[in-house]
Amino acid sequence: MKRHDIFTIHAAPFYAYRKQVILRQAQKLKQVFPDFEILYSIKTNPFFPILQTISEFGLGADAASAKEVSESRRAGIPSERIYFSAPGKTRDELEDVIGRCHIIADSFHELDLCNRLAQEKHAVLPIGIRINPAFSMEGTEGGPSQFGIDEEQLLSSHAFDDFPALRPTGIHVHIQSQILDADQLTAYYAHVLTLALRLEHLWDTKFSYINFGSGLGIVYDPDTQKPLDLDVLQKKVSTVFDAFRPRLQAKFLLESGRFLVGESGVYVTEIMDIKISRGKTYYIVKNGTNGFFRPVMKELMTKDQHTPAPAEPFYTCPNISQVTLLADREGTETVDIVGGLCSRYDLLASNVTLPRAEVGDRLLFTNAGSYGYTLSPLLFGSQTPPDQLWLEHEIDI
Ligand SMILES: Cc1ncc(COP(=O)(O)O)c(C=O)c1O
Known part of the structure; x- marks a missing residue:
């Protein structure tokens, strides 16, 4: 499969998690801490195929609720x-x-x-x-x-x-x-x-x-x-x-949590509208805040302060995610990527330079494996929440 095929076929928005990245990270932990029992912090991402992978690899579970205990057992831990x-x-x-x-x-x-x-x-x-x-x-x-x-x-x-x-x-x-x-x-x-x-x-x-x-x-x-x-x-x-x-x-x-699965995940959403307002270009995407909340925290955190301290797991640093346009387009432009909610803080990225997109094109955000789906207010706006996909094989992003 070519680089981006999977990301352009499935209806957006969705998260996609790459099993091979998780296995690689787990292997690294085993090398650094050979005599340790490694526990996967389920709160970071309880998606069931991840739990099964963790279980197959022989890791244990850090459960934060009785439900997470049950899910661990169900996955064979x-x-x-x-x-x-x-x-x-x-x-x-x-x-x-x-x-x-x-x-x-x-x-x-x-x-x-x-x-x-x-x-x-x-x-x-x-x-x-x-x-x-x-x-x-x-x-x-x-x-x-x-x-x-x-x-x-x-x-x-x-x-x-x-x-x-x-x-x-x-x-x-x-x-x-x-x-x-x-x-x-x-x-x-x-x-x-x-x-x-x-x-x-x-x-x-x-x-x-x-x-x-x-x-x-x-x-x-x-x-x-x-x-x-x-x-x-x-x-x-x-x-x-x-x-x-x-x-x-x-x-x-x-x-x-994040070391194991953070880099495995991406968030893909679709540009529903492109608007120019007083010289500024906005890409309006499906499910911004109510799809992938963590990048949005940048605007909230930097609103009053210049160098806000991390507030994990909600906020790490200003740019937690790199964004790519999943289409071959000529020229570039500097835009704000916003969602469709009733808040000017529904802002996934500001002043980001991308190839000049068209309505219907898709955007891919990195570092979405950890505190992505579960930390986002998915019900806000009553839009359909993103899907979650499991990618078994090696795949580039
Ligand atoms: C007690 C505890 N253990 C583990 C974790 C997982 O942290 P991380 O995803 O940074 O590995 C957290 C995260 O909040 C935590 O509170």
Whole structure:
């Protein structure tokens, strides 16, 4: 199949995900973290063929809801490779997943709920704890967070006295996504390992897992970002983990969403109208904000500030997606690409230079595999949501 055939045949708009890219990324993670269990963060993209690919490759699941636990099981991921971690779990959800995954409690209230459920079943429940650590990704002190339990509140040998039916079996620390600096990631891993040793000592236990959360980033904007140097990361990581390994029995877990699937996905939409208003050219496409929301965040974030900080997973940097016209056209023009909603912020790209398009031509946006379909307000405007396509074979974009 020629380069763009698949993208021009299927009715637009749609997302398309390339299996071979996901497999390549998974292979890279295995090389950098050879002894780790890699967990796919389903929230980034729960499209079922992706879960099946993840399962076939032997990865585990980072599930953020009971539904994601069920979907993992349906895709063939064994219970012992599924970790359920999210704030605000309900009693029903917890009851539903017991025995079908590892549960990672996010608060003392959740510990209490789990303890009661275990007592009702006359069982001892292994439990993981998400920790809000006393350090940040930048190496400074940690701040308040809605995620996990503050490290300081756990630094007591009595932390589990109120929960006799629970056995602490693991910890989970995730503080930041989209890191492209190997030194930063390595320092973070060393902090987590030190914390794990400290808690094992205090609680007189040996953890069966340490979950380092995610953090690995991808290049969204090649003009301003450099890819994470995986060779450097591998060397640094192996030095750190080799130093701690003899003192720990725990399995090491790493979560990953965008690194695995971000670059696999594209978003394709159609130009429905072309309008010139007081010298400015607009391409009006099907399903802008209500198709692929992340590029739109640029306008919202840069409205008042010049250099807004990332706000993952909604906003990473101004240009998260490169846009291509899927038609051979003469000449170029500089345009705004907008959707059809009742907002001037329904803007996928501003002042972008493209070949001079015609109504009916299609545009392809890159980096749409992660936080694309699920993060977009697909119901807004009551338009038909985009399809999702699965591309098994190698295909260029
Ligand atoms: C706890 C946790 N783990 C993993 C992820 C996945 O992050 P990423 O897609 O950057 O790998 C997230 C993203 O928000 C998260 O909150």
